[in-house]
Amino acid sequence: MTDALAIKGLAVVFDDFRAVDGVSFSVREGESFGLVGESGSGKSTVLRAVAGLAPIADGTISIGGETISHARSKSFYRRVQMVFQDPYGSLHPRHTIDRALAEPLAVHGIGDAERRILKALDEVGLGKGFRFRYPHQLSGGQRQRVAIARALILEPSILLLDEPTSALDASVQAEVLNLLEDIRRERGLTYVLVSHDLAVVTHMCERLLVMQHGRPVELLTSADLAARRIETAYTRELMVASQGFRREA
Numbered sequence: 348m349t350d351a352l353a354i355k356g357l358a359v360v361f362d363d364f365r366a367v368d369g370v371s372f373s374v375r376e377g378e379s380f381g382l383v384g385e386s387g388s389g390k391s392t393v394l395r396a397v398a399g400l401a402p403i404a405d406g407t408i409s410i411g412g413e414t415i416s417h418a419r420s421k422s423f424y425r426r427v428q429m430v431f432q433d434p435y436g437s438l439h440p441r442h443t444i445d446r447a448l449a450e451p452l453a454v455h456g457i458g459d460a461e462r463r464i465l466k467a468l469d470e471v472g473l474g475k476g477f478r479f480r481y482p483h484q485l486s487g488g489q490r491q492r493v494a495i496a497r498a499l500i501l502e503p504s505i506l507l508l509d510e511p512t513s514a515l516d517a518s519v520q521a522e523v524l525n526l527l528e529d530i531r532r533e534r535g536l537t538y539v540l541v542s543h544d545l546a547v548v549t550h551m552c553e554r555l556l557v558m559q560h561g562r563p564v565e566l567l568t569s570a571d572l573a574a575r576r577i578e579t580a581y582t583r584e585l586m587v588a589s590q591g592f593r594r595e596a
């Protein structure tokens with residue numbers, strides 16, 4: 348089967364600084380794949396490079412077996428969407444939720460907006476009462492649900508999730524992670540999830556790549572982690588630092 352996403356020898360350089368170097372991994376269709384590491388390890392930069400938001404100095408990125416060029420086409424964004432840590436970043440403060448959800452449909456010339464907007468709100472557990480509210484009239488968790496609805500409304504096959512819950516309280520975090528997992532199963536979506544928290548990635552992902560200083564350290568399955576089959580001291584340190592693993596221990 349063709350991989351949903353394949354990254355080979357990726358390097359991202361800012362001025363002279365190699366923020367990402369020698370990163371390779373592939374994600375199967377319908378798989379949930381995690382990127383984990385401390386702050387500054389280059390996880391977000393990998394996602395941003397896939398989304399066309401960071402410059403690729405070296406390596407290739409393929410989506411569905413097709414190598415993508417540096418300039419992303421409009422059709423790329425129908426297949427690949429990104430959700431950021433801070434939903435304020437993707438929601439305009441003076442635009443209603445309705446407008447935020449209508450905008451991507453208009454950009455891509457997709458009709459039947461009202462039905463799609465109501466369906467998207469329903470899918471993320473928000474009723475139609477939220478439709479004409481503004482972002483500041485929502486809680487952090489509700490705002491992140493809107494950002495997820497906005498990413499899903501174009502019916503992408505791959506979702507890039509950059510710390511999608513780390514700005515939320517622990518209980519809200521669990522709700523949003525469970526929502527994402529339900530949507531993935533229902534839609535058969537492929538996820539790449541970035542988190543500094545090994546417990547979050549282990550809960551959500553079948554396989555994960557541990558990164559440090561922009562480089563890959565270890566590729567693991569969640570089953571490896573659960574059985575403590577870990578090769579490196581760095582991954583062990585991440586495990587000790589993770590709240591979820593501390594609770595389990």
Ligand SMILES: Nc1ncnc2c1ncn2[C@@H]1O[C@H](COP(=O)(O)OP(=O)(O)OP(=O)(O)O)[C@@H](O)[C@H]1O
Nearest residue numbers: 361364366384385386387388389390391392393543
């Ligand atoms: N646009 C940029 N210009 C210069 N340096 C950058 C830029 N974006 C990221 N970096 C640097 O690249 C390195 C990796 O950053 P990145 O955001 O990918 O790390 P991260 O692992 O996602 O960390 P965090 O969890 O804190 O977001 C950092 O040292 C960061 O300062």
